[in-house]
Amino acid sequence: MKKTSRAALPALAIVALLILWEALVRILEIPSYVLPAPSQVLAALWEDRAALLRHSGVTVAEALGGMGISLVCAVALGMLMDVSEGVKAVLYPILVVTQTVPMIVLSPILILYLGFGAAPKILTVVLMCFFPIVVSFTDGMGRIDPGYVNLIRTYGGSRLQVYTLVKIPYALPALFSGLKVAATYSVSGAVVGEWVASQAGIGYYLLRVKNSYALDKMFASVLVIILLSLMMNGLITLLQRLCMPYLYRK
Amino acid sequence: MKLTVERIAFRYGKEPLFKGLSFDVAAGEFVSILGPSGCGKSTILNLLAGILTPESGEMRVDGAPIHGMSGHFAYMPQNDLLFPWKTIMQNVCLHGRIHGDPKAAQARAEALFPLFGLAGYENAWPGDLSGGMRQRAAFLRTALCDADILLLDEPFGALDVISRGDMQDWLASMKQHLGRTCLLVTHDIDEAIYLSDRILVLTGRPAAIHREYRVTEANRTRDWLYAQGALRHSLHDSIRGLEAGPC
Known part of the structure; x- marks a missing residue:
């Protein structure tokens, strides 16, 4: 084919x-209050485009902020676990256990501690995105051919150079696989945070139109959430092409 | 620089691989090590490069004892180990990059690209090159190290017969240009005869030097190599009669 x-x-x-x-x-x-037709959903999307765009901006900012923090924390912790087997033995099982906690349960607690601003939403995104990134990055570094490391060491390279010249570049494809999973989680994470308490964002918009039984607008916001997730995924794919041009050579 | 290995002992687990292995390589000499599979040929290079540590014994370069990763050796492993995320130029300048002088390394590399048959491939990715070209790039990376002694661990072992022959011809022509002491580990008897000043044949485990051959011919060609029936026969028998212990 x-x-x-x-x-x-x-x-x-x-x-x-x-x-x-x-x-x-x-x-x-x-009737549209039971199940709106796709044409009605598209009409609602166009009619409310200004509000949807404004709320999307808030959600995307929260998702990007959470992704950025997750990436920095995941790379730092991944390197720490790679350097020290002891740290990995202590932290890795804890990381796995944290994934059994549903984020929708944690969100109200985060709001109690962090208030109604962007912080609890961003932290929800971090809690959802951090795990796939750190696991893929750590596994990527763990799979390295020891010959590469020995080569750097025999050439007189330092421990830091082993990471900058070999281990991190070697783990990049795995890291980007984790980032792609995290990218789709990031929008969902922001929306979950907005559901609990917020004044802006697609999650907030969704709750508002639900309360007015505007089913066509609810479907429109679901469509926007899907589009935002695809956009985040596309952004990661674009970054991957820029960071790893050798994988996309003609 | 002269390399001396004296009474080296090393074991993997409980089984001793070497119990007092000794040999030396004169400055500028090209020495090959042959031996039965699993006898520890590559381990010798790993010990010299500092990847492994001997239990006892001494290794010296020009009389001075060496320990760990001494910087005297440029190690070329069996796989080319080119970084797929770096261009060929960036790969061959690795040593310069590590030691903070990539520009000087690039200037030296640019002059050597035609000699290594890599002209025009400076900005290519390793994945775009043939197996032979990748090996030449790995060789150039090794040659650009400021090391005195080259350790070559079956550098052409992964190539097909034709490419391997081409690479052996190329290395034979490059020996004088390299001007370094070379220690080659190989399974290929012809490769050892064609390239070496001296061939060391190891016994099975625990390995020791079983026999030593000198190759004095200055003008080596393929025809000359194919006429070395007696030497090939002797080397073959010498290795075949010595089975390695269980791995």
Whole structure:
């Protein structure tokens, strides 16, 4: 199968599903407060575009802030665990256990401690994104061919140079795999934080339109959340191409 | 520089690999080490490079004892170990980059690229090069180290027969230009005869020098190599008669 037709198949499947959805709503005359048709969702999206754009900006800022903090913390902790087996033995199991705590439960607690500003939302994003990044980065460094490290050492390289010249570049593909997973979590994390207590953001908008039973606008905000997640994922893919041009050589 | 290895002992687990291994390599000499599989040929290079530490014995360069990663050796392992995330130029200048002088290393490398058959590939990625070219790039990286002694661990072992032959011809022509003391570990008897001033044959574990061959021919060609039937036969028998212990 050709590459283009392979890529087009999921898009065609989605379009077919939307047509079916639209047809069922029209044929069965389902009212919009029960299930809005895709055309009604798009109309709501266009009608409320200014508000959606404003709230999206807030959510994206929270997601990016949380991703940035997660990345810095994950790289620092990943290196610490790589340097010291003892630190890894203590921290790694704790990190795994933290993933069993649902973030929706933690969000109200964070708001009690950090107030109603952006901080609890960003921290929710950090708690959701940190784990996939740190695990992928640590595993990436752990899989290195020891020959690379020995080469740097026999050339007189320092321990720091082993990291800067070999271990970190070697772990970059794994790190970006973790970042792609985290990118999709980041928008969800921000929205969860906004649900609990906020005055702006797509999560806040979603709660507001839910209270007014505007189902078409609820679906519109879900569509925006999907688009924002895809945009974050695309941003990471773009960064990956810039950081690892050798993987995309012609 | 002269290399002396004296009464080295080393073991993996409980099994001794060497119990007093001794040999020396004269300044500027090209010495190959042959021996049965698993006898510890590559371990000798790892000990010299400082990747492994001997239990006892002494290693000296020009009479001065060496310990750990001494900086006297440039080690070329079996795999080319080029960094896929760096261009060929950045790869070959690795030693200069580590020691804070990448520009000087690049100037030296630029002059050597044609000699190593890499002209025009300065900005290529390692993944774009053939196996032979990658090995030449790894060789250039090794040659650009300011080390006195080159340790070559089966540098052409991963290549196909034709590429390996080409690389052996190329290295034979480069020996004088390199002008360094070289210690080559190889499984290939022809490679050892073609390139070496002296060949050391190791016994099985615990390994010791079983026999030593001198190769004095100055004008070496493939025809000359293929005419060395008696030497090849003798080396073959010498290695075959010595089975390695269990790995």
